[in-house]
Amino acid sequence: MRKNRLQALPRRFYSRPTLEVAPDLLGKALIFKNFTGYITETEAYIGQDDEASHAARGITPRSKIMFGQPGLSYVYFIYGMYNCLNFVTEQDGAPGAVLIRGLYLPEMKLHLNGPGKLCRHLGITRAHNGIDIVTAKDFYIADKLHIPAFDTTPRIGISKAKDKPWRYVVTNTALTKFLP
DNA sequence: GAATAGATCCGC
DNA sequence: CGGATCTATTCA
DSSP states (O other): OOOOOOOBOOHHHHSSOHHHHHHHTTTOEEEETTEEEEEEEEEEEOBTBOTTSTTTTOOOTTGGGGGSOTTBEEEEEETTTEEEEEEEOSSTTSOOEEEEEEEEETTTTEEEESHHHHHHHHTOOGGGTTOBTTTOSSEEEEOOOOOOOEEEEOOSSOSSOTTOOOEEEEOHHHHHHHOO
16 A cells, blocks of 8 residues: 555645745655655746746746646746746736755655756656646645755846845755754 | 747766 | 757747
């Protein structure tokens, strides 16, 4: 038999300001198929007033999911070879998403640094775009660890809005102290 | 249609 | 620092 399912975070967790959800996701358990990992790095992307966001120019075929129901996955393809995993935030109708940039897999003691590597290792592609992770059984997030310390820095790899300190990283000391 | 920049990663 | 590699979006 399979291990007992952890309690998935409810929709109200995601239906909040993105700048609150992004740091709150640190230390949470991400379950995808037979993988379980701890989220170690996130970035917040909003809409208006965030020139680096896919939603900055309004609704497009790609960005429309950021305007929709919170708690859905948003997976996009970038640089011709990488997928990036996000989760939609804010109330339905308001744009927002959190990019998952780091994941620690305790079973392999493997730290995946970077959104592209993370998706490649787990096998996440655009086929996993738009999945409701509040109700899905093999793709969800659960409350697992309390991470007491994280750093806040500007976001990586963007050319606009470089000043916004919307990247959140679990500190190295918290990593070694709390991760198995 | 064509042009361009892109929420990345790896190797030199 | 440049190349890989393709696509979403913008511009004509």
